[in-house]
Structure formats: C-alpha cells, structure tokens
Amino acid sequence: MKRTLLASVIALFFSVAVGCSDDDDSSSSSSYNLNGVSYNAVDAGTLTHGTTSISGAGSIVFVDPNAGQGNHYSLSFTLEDAGSLTLTSNAANDLTAGISLMFSRSGTTLTAKIKNDSSEVDISSSFTDVDASGSLSFQSDFHNDESPTHILVWSGVTEFTEDNAKFNSEDGGEAPGQGAGNLWGLVLDKASVTAATVTEAKFEEE
C-alpha cells in the first residue's frame, strides 16, 4: 500500500514536471517597461525601475527582438562620476555574444569604446567635445549585416549621414566583430537612463 502510494506520488510528480516544462529558455526574471518598452533584468544589481527611467547598477535586456540586422538606437542618460552605460546590440538574452557601445565618465571627460566579449576598441577621440557631467543623448546605427559590424554614432541631428556622424567605425575604430543574436540591452553602473528606443537603421548604405 505504502509502495503503491509512493510510486503514485513519484509518477504524479514527474507527470506534473513534464507537463509544465517546455523548450523555452526562460532565463530572465519579471518584466518591467521603460516608456512602454518591456525589458527583463539580466542582473538586477541595484537597479531602480521606473516607467520613465532606470537607474543604478545592473543589466537589462529588452524583451522584443530585432528581426533585422540593421538597427538604430536612441539613448538619453546621465552618468555619475566613474559611472558607465553600455548599449549591447545583436546579443543573446544574457547580453553575451553581442557588439557593444560603452560610455563612461571621469569628471567631465567622456570615454567611449566599442566592445565584444573578448576585445575592445577605444573611440574616445570622437567625443572630446562632450561634457560627460551633463545630460547625454546619442543615436547610433549598428549595421550587423556587415563584417565587422558598421557602427555610426550621432548626437543632436535629424538626418543621419556619414558626414555628420560623430563616429563612424569605417573611418577608424573598426568594431571587433559582429553580434550573433537578435536581442539588445543595457548595462548600467551609476547611470540613469530616461530613454532607450530602437528602430530600423537610419543610415542607408549606398
């Protein structure tokens, strides 16, 4: 009787476990949204989540993927001294295997780098005119269908051309490879983000 009962419990346990399992790799925790765009925390850290801003230290991945390989990102943020913000494009859901654009602050100096999981390229010389202590706003194209990823960064423009880009990876500062995924996210460290959006790439290759 006891053996039958135990066997029944074990069988019930496994049937519930199998029934509830699926192929989905649900590695992220509960969703938040920034200005209506849903994201998950990859590393909750000390992040403070509001509907119009995210601040603190940690990392997030936006829920909706980018089907296209050419994407345009708009970021508005501020950095505390020694703080940084990293935008990662074309990544896996843990923000690995992507290609990143990182901004960090030291006093009023802004440091910028392009990175992947194994290497980085310093592109700070393109941002020497930027006061890192103020509000920062950049738009960037990631053309991940090119090898290596073609990255352009603009600030304060309405038309996106190579001529008015603050940085163009084809003019020096070549990206260290391509991203391998379809997701994008942010890594914050003493940073506050008030806007983060993605659209189709704005600069059209000729």
Next chain:
Amino acid sequence: MSRYHLRLCLKLTVLIALSQSYQLKASNDGSGLSTAIAADLVGAFNLSKEDGGAKDSFDVRETEISFYAPIDHLFEGILSIAAHREGGEALYEVHEASISTSKLVSGLSFKLGQYFLGIGRLNRFHRHDWPFVSAPKVTNEFFGSEGVLDSGAEASYLFPSSVYINLTAGVTNGWTYGHSHNEGKKPKIPTHYARLSSFFEPADLGLATGLSYLSRTSAEEEKLQLIGFDGVAKIQSGSFPRFLLQTEAWHREVTPKTGDKSQSAGTYVYPQYGFSKSLSAGCRFDYFTVLSLKDANGSKIANSQYGFVPTLTYKSSEFASFRLAINHETTTQKNQDTTKKQYAELQSIFILGAHPAHDF
C-alpha cells in the same frame, strides 16, 4: 553635374580611351578582344510622407567596363571593373578577373580567378542584367545587393545524357562573405558550393531549374549554410519571351561558436508578360522571415517581410532599357506595429560595345 559625376566621367573617359587603344591593337593582331561598358542609373523616390526608405535621388548606381577575349587556343579571359557610389565617392573594384576553358576535357569547363559564385539564379548574372531594378529581400539578406563574388576555382560538368544535367562546384577563399570593408580573416573552412541544374525545352517552353548549396566556417568558427532552389520558365514568341517566370527560394542557417543557431528563409516569384519585343510588365512577390527569432523570454516571435513590386520595362534594343518599379513593402512582427514602405524606382541601363552572351 556634381563633382562625383565629373570625376566618374573623367575616369570612364580614360578607361574608354584605354580600351579603344587595346581594341585597335587587338583588331590589328586579331586577338579578338571585346569591350563592353554598362551603366546602371537608378532613382528611388518615396511615395508617402512617411520615410519609405528611398533616398529621393537619381544616381549612377554602377558603371562597369568588361574586357573579354580568347587568350589562346585553349583559354579565355575576362576582366570586369565596376564603380559603385560609396560615401559620395566612386569606389572602383574588380568584379571579375578570371581565366577559363572548356576545351581540355569534353563536357567540363573550368574557371580560375575572381567571379560571382555560380549558385542560384541572380547571383550568376550581373545586376544590370536582372529583370527587375533591385535585389529581392531574400537576395539582399543572403547575398548582398548585387550578389556574392570571391576568388577561387569553379568547375562545371555537363553529364553525357539525353537529359541536360549540369553540376557546378567551386571553392573560394572565403576570407569575407557579403558586404565587407576589410580584407577579412582566413576562415576555418573556405567557402564551398555546388549547383545541380537541368534544362528542358518542351515545345515553346524553356525551363531551367537548379538546386544550390553553399557553406563556409569563418575565422570566428561561425558556420554558414545556404540551400536554395532556382527556376526560370520562358515561353518564346519569335525572338522575345512572351512569358517569363523566375523564382528562387533559400534557407540559411548560421551556427555561431557559442550561442543559438539562427535560421532564416525567403523567396521571390517574378512573373512577366511580354507585350512586344520592346515592352513587358511583371510583378515580383517577395517573402522573408527569421525562423529562429525569439524574445528575451525564449518565446518564438512570428515575423515576416513581404512585398510586391509591379515593374514595367521598355527596351529599345538589347543595349538600352528603361524600367519603372513601384515597391510596396510590409514588415510585421508580433507585439510590434506593422510598418509599410512605398517607393518608386526609375532605372535606365545602357551598354556600349559588345555584350557577352547570356545563359538562358
């Protein structure tokens, strides 16, 4: 005339002068050197107030000069140089530079050099010879806006049978694939490909089909695999095709060293009706989807890009044509707004000199 166009004209003038001097020399020594110059002029204009993705300008998309001739009693050669507009400047590059022969072994032809890879349908033809203005979505995604070219060797064998069956296979360097602005890196496994094709001609119908495969493993150990089908059907009416049906369907799989495999697929179908030798009309249907697209929670995300492109073509001869295409593109993805683009394309192509004969 812009500075870009002036510099382009000056460079073309020099090239034409050089080619004419070679041609004079060739005609004197009977080498049979032929020269062809092709110009592809394209304008793209948005049809709605929203950004339709068009530049709203008319430009020289490409110019190409080709030299081809028998080299000796066994070999033939071709050199093709093309100029494209990049960053407002004319960027010159070698499209084709190859030596070939079909006279060493019966049924076997062999090519060595740089060339457009012998797979699919559009990839085997220069863009200015396509029956429409721009690349279908699937071609643009998998092969770039004008096709994949590389340096290597390609062999093609026509089986000795009553049915036309041809096998093409090749190996190329594979240091780059697609749009690249650097030399690339030595791959783990170079680009290798094959195409099995057949041709049938029942009555007035000509039907050519092919199955293609391509693979490459990059220096970063990312494996690319493509498999596709291509088909062309033509019904001739005298000297021109009364009816043309052209299609390709492709599946691509990209497996990175670490991370998930990515799978995409797409197709285009282009039916065209020839009213006369000069005038024809068609409409291309495009479809593309990322099969493996998942959100951050691992849930599959339905997505598609589809479009239809009515196209009207006028040809005064095989050396000059004018084309009007109206592009309607729709992009859908779960949880996102459907986006639509509408833009018109105007194209003019002209060819100076002799043009090599085309495959079916």
